[in-house]
Every structure is written in structure tokens, then in C-alpha cells.
Amino acid sequence: MNWSFFHKLGSPKWFYDISGRWLPWFAVAGVALLVVGSIWGLFFAPQDYQQGNSFRIIYIHVPAAFVAQSCYMMLAVAGVVSLVWRMKLADVALKCAAPIGAWMTFVALLTGAIWGKPTWGTYWVWDARLTSMLILLFLYFGIIALGQAISNRETSAKATAVLAIVGTVNIPIIKYSVDWWNTLHQPATFKVTAKPAMPVEMWLPLLLMVLGFYALFTVSLLMRMRLEVLRREQKTRWVRETLEKLS
Amino acid sequence: MNSLSDMLGMGGHGIYVWSSYAITLFVLALNVVQPWLARRRLVNEEARRRRREVM
Numbered sequence: 001m002n003w004s005f006f007h008k009l010g011s012p013k014w015f016y017d018i019s020g021r022w023l024p025w026f027a028v029a030g031v032a033l034l035v036v037g038s039i040w041g042l043f044f045a046p047q048d049y050q051q052g053n054s055f056r057i058i059y060i061h062v063p064a065a066f067v068a069q070s071c072y073m074m075l076a077v078a079g080v081v082s083l084v085w086r087m088k089l090a091d092v093a094l095k096c097a098a099p100i101g102a103w104m105t106f107v108a109l110l111t112g113a114i115w116g117k118p119t120w121g122t123y124w125v126w127d128a129r130l131t132s133m134l135i136l137l138f139l140y141f142g143i144i145a146l147g148q149a150i151s152n153r154e155t156s157a158k159a160t161a162v163l164a165i166v167g168t169v170n171i172p173i174i175k176y177s178v179d180w181w182n183t184l185h186q187p188a189t190f191k192v193t194a195k196p197a198m199p200v201e202m203w204l205p206l207l208l209m210v211l212g213f214y215a216l217f218t219v220s221l222l223m224r225m226r227l228e229v230l231r232r233e234q235k236t237r238w239v240r241e242t243l244e245k246l247s
Numbered sequence: 248m249n250s251l252s253d254m255l256g257m258g259g260h261g262i263y264v265w266s267s268y269a270i271t272l273f274v275l276a277l278n279v280v281q282p283w284l285a286r287r288r289l290v291n292e293e294a295r296r297r298r299r300e301v302m
Binding site: 034038043047064106107110111115117118230244 | 257258259260261263264267270271274275279282285286289290291293297
């Protein structure tokens, strides 16, 4: 296998250049998907026969929850790369993705609570799905706090990587909570192995929203990572030249 | 019947739906605007530092 790709990936300058070229495409795609998906989901998708219009919250709740969990998996992968290969860019990715993941978990929890009021009659229950998502939020907070508390960059990278990896125990618990326990939360809308439990005019806007959320997550992540790379490499010539061109 | 207010009211669920969407829009925007502002700040700081060095 040719490993030159992997080595290039570790180079901050290479990352900065290539991500600058990708960024506008992700931004345009993300905004377009979210605009079309929201309008479709809010005004054109049919009402749910049980939940009426409140079900339209699904178009932001499910994408936010998807991104919140995938972001955590990404953190763990970045953690492994950072520990095993000491790749600095992996640590940058880990540190920059954590706050976005926390925000997405927050959105999933909050929209879920708002959805719960008209559907279950309460904003919050200590149900397995809700509680495991709350634990995910605290895991994100823990990683962010740990990263900020340790000033030595290498120690900080190691500690946050270990916490990110250990915390993955929670991800299958979130996923299977609706099957293992008798939860108030409804079971998964989508399964890889089965046809969606919704008509196409309901799930197609949801698909657009999920893709839109992933695209916008990528935009925010790349922007944060590029900024962090500039900060960490501020003493190098290429960063000075880049900053000079920007001002 | 006013069709616009029907559409926005969503059969009594409007307040839940619209507040969810508003919060989400705010959070998504924040996650893009915040790094953008921080980047501008870094560029400005560097420009100021460079001017000081020249003087």
C-alpha cells in the first residue's frame, strides 16, 4: 500500500490548502440541502396520522442526533490515530469536532424535549434513550474541559484521545436503548436492513436534512480546524505569508 | 379562514415546531459564524503585530 497519502494528511499546510478548496462546495451543498429539506418538511410533507404537525420536528431532531453520534465516533477514530501515530492533525480534528458534537447533542436533546411536550405530555423523562444522550453531552463536555485544562499539548492530546475512546461504550447503548429497554422514545425510523417505516414523501426530506446537517458539520469542522492549524503553526513562514495575504 | 395563519399555526403545534427550528437555525449559524469571526480576529492581530515590527 502506498502510504504517501497518509503522510501528506499529517502535513498542516497540505490540509490547509486542500480544505480551502473543499470548503465552498460543502457550504453551498449544505445550505441548499437544508433550505430545500426544511421547506419540504415544514410545508409539503404530509401530517403524521398520530402526531399531526408536531412530527415535523423530526426533520431537525433526527439529523442532529445522527451527527451528534457520528461526530463522537469520529472523535474516537481521531483519538486512535492521535495515540498510535502521534498525528497532530488528528488531535486538531478531535479538539475542533468536540464542541460541534456537543452543540448537535444539545439540539437533539432540546428539540426532543420540545417534541415530547405535545406528544408525551412532558418535556423530559428519565428514559434510557434520553438519559444516554444526556451522558453523551457530558462526555463531550468532559473532553472539551480536559483539553482546555491541560496546557502541555502532548499530554492534552493523549488524555482527550483516551477519554474519547473510552466514551464510545455509550454509543451502542444510545443506539440499542430503544430495543433493550421499554422506552417512551419511539424506535428507530431508519434501519439499514429494512425499508423505512414512512412513506417516501416523508422520508425523502429527512434524507436531505441528514445530508445537509453532515455537510454543515463538515463546514464548521474544517473552518475550526483551519483556524487551529493557523494558530498552532503561527511561527512558520507559510502561516505568516497566508495571514499577510488575508489582511 | 386565513390560510397563512393556518399554515404557521400547524393545528396548535406551531409553537413547538417553530421554536425548534429557530433554535436549530441559531445553533447552526453560530457554529459557522464563530470560527469565521475568530479567523478575522487572528488575521487582524497578525497584521497589527507586523505593523509594530516595521516601526
